[in-house]
Amino acid sequence: MSKLVLSVKGITKDFPGVRALKGVDFDLNEGEIHALCGENGAGKSTLMHILAGVFKQDVGEILLNGEKVSIANQKNANELGISIVYQERSLVGSLNVAENIFAARQPVGAFSVIKWKKLYDDTTELLLKLGIHIDPKAIVDQFSPAMQQMIEIAKALSLNPQVLILDEPTATITEKEVGLLFSLLRKLKEQGTAIIYISHRLAEIFQIADRVTVFKDGEHIATEEVINIDNEWIVNKMVGRELYFNRVEKLSHDEIILECIGLNSSKFKDINFKVGKGEIVSFAGLAGAGRTEVMRGLFGADKVSSGEVFINGKKVRIRHVNDAIKNGIGYLPEDRKDHGLFLEMAVSTNIASASLKKLSKGMNIDNKLINKTSETYRKKLNIITPSIHQKVVNLSGGNQQKVVLAKWLVVNPKIMIVDEPTRGVDIGAKAEIYQILRELTKEGTSIIVVSSDLPEVLAISDRIYIMHNGEIKGELSGDEATEQLVMKYASGIMN
Numbered sequence: 001m002s003k004l005v006l007s008v009k010g011i012t013k014d015f016p017g018v019r020a021l022k023g024v025d026f027d028l029n030e031g032e033i034h035a036l037c038g039e040n041g042a043g044k045s046t047l048m049h050i051l052a053g054v055f056k057q058d059v060g061e062i063l064l065n066g067e068k069v070s071i072a073n074q075k076n077a078n079e080l081g082i083s084i085v086y087q088e089r090s091l092v093g094s095l096n097v098a099e100n101i102f103a104a105r106q107p108v109g110a111f112s113v114i115k116w117k118k119l120y121d122d123t124t125e126l127l128l129k130l131g132i133h134i135d136p137k138a139i140v141d142q143f144s145p146a147m148q149q150m151i152e153i154a155k156a157l158s159l160n161p162q163v164l165i166l167d168e169p170t171a172t173i174t175e176k177e178v179g180l181l182f183s184l185l186r187k188l189k190e191q192g193t194a195i196i197y198i199s200h201r202l203a204e205i206f207q208i209a210d211r212v213t214v215f216k217d218g219e220h221i222a223t224e225e226v227i228n229i230d231n232e233w234i235v236n237k238m239v240g241r242e243l244y245f246n247r248v249e250k251l252s253h254d255e256i257i258l259e260c261i262g263l264n265s266s267k268f269k270d271i272n273f274k275v276g277k278g279e280i281v282s283f284a285g286l287a288g289a290g291r292t293e294v295m296r297g298l299f300g301a302d303k304v305s306s307g308e309v310f311i312n313g314k315k316v317r318i319r320h321v322n323d324a325i326k327n328g329i330g331y332l333p334e335d336r337k338d339h340g341l342f343l344e345m346a347v348s349t350n351i352a353s354a355s356l357k358k359l360s361k362g363m364n365i366d367n368k369l370i371n372k373t374s375e376t377y378r379k380k381l382n383i384i385t386p387s388i389h390q391k392v393v394n395l396s397g398g399n400q401q402k403v404v405l406a407k408w409l410v411v412n413p414k415i416m417i418v419d420e421p422t423r424g425v426d427i428g429a430k431a432e433i434y435q436i437l438r439e440l441t442k443e444g445t446s447i448i449v450v451s452s453d454l455p456e457v458l459a460i461s462d463r464i465y466i467m468h469n470g471e472i473k474g475e476l477s478g479d480e481a482t483e484q485l486v487m488k489y490a491s492g493i494m495n
């Protein structure tokens with residue numbers, strides 16, 4: 001019989017207008033990896049925030065090693081041996097790696113002098129465990145979201161926790177890093193660490209978890225040993241209906257809307273590609289292959305040193321983001337927190353923010369129209385929020401992602417770049433988002449998808465370009481592409 005480490009009993013948590021948790025129970029054993037699943041807004045992160053001392057529950061109790069505990073704040077949670085990797089990034093970009101990992105707990109010697117050498121040595125050791133070779137003195141800002149995520153994980157591990165919470169740790173990382181993370185989690189598990197693992201990628205749950213619990217609308221629905229269940233079981237408990245992810249019908253795209261010739265920058269080399277009218281073209285590759293950099297270059301967000309861009313056969317100059325928008329290009333960024341949302345503003349304000357001209361009457365902003373438009377997209381994308389006037393910061397991660405998407409759907413650009421459009425989005429909503437993208441193409445919109453989710457890329461793309469090391473290494477039609485083939489190009493084995 002394994003030892004019970006953590007026991008959550010009857011926890012209820014209210015936010016204005018929402019009951020995020022309704023009397024939920026949750027158990028965690030020593031040396032167990034316990035997955036927590038549920039749709040966007042089901043209450044997963046809220047429970048984790050309570051365990052990490054960010055929020056206090058309204059009702060219910062938490063027992064740690066059989067004793068009732070009150071988790072007053074984050075420091076207190078750490079002292080109790082609970083450590084968390086948040087769903088949203090929490091690093092301070094302007095500080096270096098070691099300073100972030102050991103924030104406020106630097107090793108000190110006599111007279112409270114920080115032992116810098118020890119700090120950097122400890123950091124290096126920790127990073128090596130995760131298979132990361134970076135300078136502990138490097139400033140965090142310069143790293144990709146994937147690398148920053150690995151630093152977050154290193155930070156949580158540095159506390160040597162008894163209970164480790166990972167809230168969607170793999171949303172921003174790819175295959176190789178997931179492999180490293182999983183082997184590390186298995187090691188921790190052997191040492192007795194109790195792990196709570198949240199993910200929308202069901203395949204991961206079958207790879208790594210011992211038990212799975214499903215929440216729905218703030219309620220505990222079921223807990224089961226992973227060996228007794230399958231994919232359908234989870235989906236059924238989560239959504240309450242069967243879901244099918246079908247390959248979509250392909251249209252012909254003879255009219256070229258966008259053509260890029262010989263784009264170069266410090267981050268990519270000799271990039272040539274075409275996008276047809278109403279076509280969905282994906283850019284596949286591993287994290288760091290340069291896909292996002294190419295899109296940022298095309299969108300005028302980063303500098304491109306040479307190359308030509310043609311839209312509808314006409315050469316265009318895109319030096320700033322405004323040039324791109326004027327030319328009918330929209331961009332749903334990879335990192336919604338930095339580039340996509342005004343977190344402290346209402347859902348409706350965010351949805352309207354890129355289309356104010358369209359949503360104005362003469363010189364005045366038409367609030368009625370903004371509200372009506374926002375309501376339409378709330379329903380269309382099933383954005384879970386008590387109202388469109390709620391601040392975006394209070395929405396669950398996946399629902400924030402839907403707000404950014406809604407914002408660009410209102411703009412309705414000719415060419416829409418979507419960078420990891422379904423990151424953190426539950427499986428039901430994923431299917432809905434792709435359905436919406438497909439509908440847009442029927443109206444003539446062309447879509448460029450950057451995604452690390454290979455099964456999705458294969459399901460939705462008319463054509464796929466595969467990047468490796470800043471270069472396009474392969475081009476496949478949606479019909480000929482297979483996971484194996486894409487991975488061969490992506491890993492640089494083939495070109």
Ligand SMILES: Nc1ncnc2c1ncn2[C@@H]1O[C@H](COP(=O)(O)OP(=O)(O)OP(=O)(O)O)[C@@H](O)[C@H]1O
Nearest residue numbers: 015020040041042043044045046394395396397398
């Ligand atoms: N600080 C807050 N203020 C108001 N409402 C909140 C706050 N935090 C969460 N909520 C609401 O509580 C509910 C549960 O959100 P939570 O973040 O726990 O969902 P989740 O299961 O983690 O979803 P996701 O998969 O999208 O991350 C949602 O309706 C959300 O809008």
Ligand SMILES: [Mg+2]
Nearest residue numbers: 045087396397
């Ligand atoms: Mg969450």
